[in-house]
Amino acid sequence: MAPLVQLPLPGPLAFVQGSSSAVPDWQALGLACAILGCFLVANAILFRHPRRLVREFFGTVQPRLHSIRDYIFHRSQTHLGFFYLMLGFGLMLYGRLAPPAEGETPGLPGVWLGGLVLSAAVLEGLSWWWSRRAFRRYVRAQLLYKPHDFGGDMRTAVEVGELFDVEARPEDTVQTYMARLLQAVGVPPGAERSAGPSGSRKN
Numbered sequence: 129m130a131p132l133v134q135l136p137l138p139g140p141l142a143f144v145q146g147s148s149s150a151v152p153d154w155q156a157l158g159l160a161c162a163i164l165g166c167f168l169v170a171n172a173i174l175f176r177h178p179r180r181l182v183r184e185f186f187g188t189v190q191p192r193l194h195s196i197r198d199y200i201f202h203r204s205q206t207h208l209g210f211f212y213l214m215l216g217f218g219l220m221l222y223g224r225l226a227p228p229a230e231g232e233t234p235g236l237p238g239v240w241l242g243g244l245v246l247s248a249a250v251l252e253g254l255s256w257w258w259s260r261r262a263f264r265r266y267v268r269a270q271l272l273y274k275p276h277d278f279g280g281d282m283r284t285a286v287e288v289g290e291l292f293d294v295e296a297r298p299e300d301t302v303q304t305y306m307a308r309l310l311q312a313v314g315v316p317p318g319a320e321r322s323a324g325p326s327g328s329r330k331n
Contacts, residue, residue, distance in 0.1 A: 151228055151233065151234045151235065152234065152235070152236065152237065152240060153223065153234035153235055153236050154219045154220065154222050154223030154226070154234075155219070155220045155223035155224065156223075156234075156236045157216075157219050157223075157236060157240055157244075158215075158216040158217065158218065158219030158220035158221075158222075158223060159216060159220060160216070160236070160241065160244060161212045161213070161215045161216030161219060161244065162212070162213055162216030162217065162220070163216075164209075164212045164216075164244065164245075164248055165209045165210065165211070165212030165213035165214075165215075165216060166209070166213065167209070168205055168206070168208055168209030168212065168248070169205075169206055169209035169210065169213070170209075171202075171205065171209075172202040172203070172205040172206040172209060173202075173206070190283075192287065193267075193284065193287040193288065193291070194287060194290075194291070196263060196266075197259055197260060197263040197291075200259040200262055200263055201255060201256055201259035204255040204258060204259055205252070205255055208248075208251055208252070208255060212248070263291065264291060264292065267288065267291060267313075268313055268314055271288075271313055271314075271315050272314065272315060275315055278306055278309065278310075279302070279306065282302075285305075285306065285309060288309065288313065289305070289309050289312075292309070292312040292313055293312070294308055294309050294312045
């Protein structure tokens with residue numbers, strides 16, 4: 129039986145190899161990192177439609193507290209995108225300054241591309257987790273500094289409750305829900321009563 133002959137990949141896919149032992153094409157890998165970084169930066173910048181921003185400005189749509197968490201996440205995503213951009217440029221420069229030895233054919237092993245995509249997915253997940261923790265920390269610090277009158281602003285109370293995983297129970301009254309919410313946030317009992325309708329302390 130004649131041995132199987134492995135045909136070369138056609139066109140632009142010829143440099144993508146399935147073996148992890150192939151000599152990496154640093155310039156191609158750097159270009160892949162740069163493309164990934166551009167995607168992350170673009171996704172962080174273009175995440176809100178201008179129509180919604182206009183509606184929020186004119187008051188036809190009320191801004192949500194959770195949109196601030198989105199800002200924190202997309203800021204982290206911007207940093208991540210620039211990290212991949214700088215990494216890509218560095219790899220391209222390294223590939224330019226360190227050409228392969230004579231007789232070596234550089235390629236882009238599939239495991240390198242898989243590792244690149246996997247690392248981006250893991251870092252994206254960590255960024256989302258960190259943005260949620262940072263947002264909770266900022267909200268807690270603000271409420272400790274200046275307690276908010278949740279009794280006159282149930283919409284904000286529900287949003288803060290969702291942030292701190294305080295679910296409304298069927299047997300809850302407004303008072304019991306507020307008590308559990310303040311306990312989860314860490315605000316001392318009765319502190320919100322000293323806050324006026326605008327959330328500022330009374331003298």
